[in-house]
Amino acid sequence: MSEAYDYVIVGSGVAATLVCDRLLEADPLTSILVLEAGERIPARDRRSWWDLVLAKRTPYLFTYDDDKAGGESQESYSLGNVPWTFKESRVRAYGGSTMHWGGWSLRFKEEDFECRSRTGRGADWPFGYATLEPWYELAEQKLGVGGSAGDEGPRRRWSYPLPEYPWSAHEAELAGAFENHGLKPGHMPIARFKRCMTTGTCKYCPIGARYSAQDHMDALLYNPAHANFHLKTGAPVRRIVANRNSVHGVEYLDATIGDWRVAQGEKVVVCAGTYESAKLLLASVSPEWPTGLGNRYDQVGRHIVTHLLFSVEGTRKDNPQGWFQEYDFPTLMSRSWDTPEKQADGKMFVFNNRALPKIEFDRLMLQGKSRKEIDEIVKGPRRAGLSAFIEEFGDPQNRLSLAPGTGKFGLPKTRVSFSRRNPSRFMATVTSAQAKLAECLASLGYERNETTKENPRGDHASGVCRMGHSQDSSVTDSNLAVHGIDNLFVCSNAVLPNAAAVNPTLTLGALALRLGSWLAEEVR
């Protein structure tokens, strides 16, 4: 097999898959090598699914960042006045984090593309919502997103490809409270295909209903028309080989020979997630790029940002209907705080706590509760919860960098330094929002008894190779090409200039489809 390709793609998650989808659609004989550091986790494996149902154990647990050692001996650790959580926030395996995601698929809104112009905070995108809108449509089709076009959101030309999931009875009651408190209730857009059986075990879907990049990539890989499309797992990339203002390929570990080798590519596309995309650029030093590719102005790794998740819970005295978590994924949401008016202090995306009301019949039975006792518990106090993501803004002092040493899968260790300049102002916004959500619950008889604010998590981390017009404040241009390098692209959440208020995956999907189509058009 020749080691020279039209494209070398690093990573095998949703971004890599959708780029490949477009390239191969345009020309099935495009030569592509996808390199994935992790392994293949078998999908739709009965034993793995039963282990999840019975023992709450997933087959990709070992791919998560180690977080037991503590401090700088962990493979990923944080500094700064705000602890950054790495726990269970990314899957390093073939298919990437779509192996464990919940499928929430929301578009960013128009104002998210103009954040700095509107608020003086964060950054503007190098293009507006209108540019990305047709790619959002295509991404919703590719991912099989079900939703309701009548719900709040940015403008859209067409309905969702699939209908929304109906609210559960509990969520319908909450929806009424939303309306009475200035929150318009909507239906969570979710990337599930028609065959979803709502088992609620989305972390490992037994039938491949929830969109998984592994399924999609497999379909591309095993299509006999794609004769020049190859993928290798267990193949970490340790540097991109560059000469002046172009790259020639990547150096990766070839498991078949147990040694490092170079795969040459006319173009290299880094789809390795936020952390690994930035780290790979930083690790790829050369005389022309002594601090890493695209890093002439020390921008790679800066502006790291994610969502903070906060919640409120309450308890009411009884549960006469015997409601409990029938879906185990949320279908109620609201974007009424995800508006231009809220943008200056951070927009918020509100949704139901999917796990409540919780009745774990099996756990009660294992504890030896009798039928009578279980009946009393079912009709007894009922808990409900509401959660929200709040947007934060990129700050150059916050950065991701290479830590000394190597972690799992031959990848360098990760260090995140994250601090808030005005934590009291930020937390005041969160506390005020929690109070409003508690009022919603109180109007239904739930007495507030718990509020939480989680530390920032890596799931939605972004910004470290952000797009922009100017290379002294950004890493990639509007076509996701690294500034100053002709043939190197980054396509991961790393390129998002802002985190907005919602999950980034659909936006990443749109960017990947746009990039893949643009690359294919360039060749033509």
Next chain:
Amino acid sequence: MADFWDEELPVGMLAEGDQPLSMEEVDTLWSMFRAIAIYWQTDNIDSELMRSRWLDMIEARSSGQVSFRGEYRHAAEVWKAMVDKLTESGAITKLYADTIVVKEDQAKTRIAHVKFYVANDFIRCFVATGGFRGFVEKARNYTGFMGGSRYREWPPVRTGDRR
């Protein structure tokens, strides 16, 4: 002399052995599973409808790196001994009411092994394959239950959609 099921056994899963479960062992385990509905009086649940999913679980958990087959075989032996001596009703009470084992380090006797490595999973399987409806009859779905329908006119959950 202690009853067979009260004999001591070390903590840790039993070796799976070479032979697959016999039909008799499977039927014995099935009666242990059906006893869950009897003990918790989920009379509206027809356990027979769960058999194929239960068999799928048994087969799946009898394969792979950590096989439960040795525990299943042992459980069938213990359950049969309990039923023979205590009658089915007595065995049901002994296993599901009197024996509570929720941590592995508690599995130090034969019956504790049966409870921790087999019966507890049977309970989880029972609930996930429809047993939850035995407690709330109008409920439609639960984590692990194949609740959705290919016909979207039938909601997979109890709804209150206001549109």
